[in-house]
Amino acid sequence: xxxxxxxxxxxxxxxxxxxxxxxxxxxxxxxxxxxxxxxxxxxxxxxxxxxxxxxxxxxxxxxxxxx
Numbered sequence: 001x002x003x004x005x006x007x008x009x010x011x012x013x014x015x016x017x018x019x020x021x022x023x024x025x026x027x028x029x030x031x032x033x034x035x036x037x038x039x040x041x042x043x044x045x046x047x048x049x050x051x052x053x054x055x056x057x058x059x060x061x062x063x064x065x066x067x
Contacts, residue, residue, distance in 0.1 A: 024048040
């Protein structure tokens with residue numbers, strides 16, 4: 001199962017869900033769904049998050065048990 005560290009990274013950067021949503025061009029609700037694992041983002045969104053957080057994709061998204 002796909003897991004993520006979006007909430008932790010967002011907190012590290014002191015971004016609200018709305019801040020991150022604005023930076024990658026989605027709604028605040030989409031960020032909430034991604035953080036809860038209820039929505040798997042597109043490759044484009046994943047790459048945008050990687051740029052915003054300045055970390056490799058693998059540090060944001062990973063398969064359960066591979067953290």
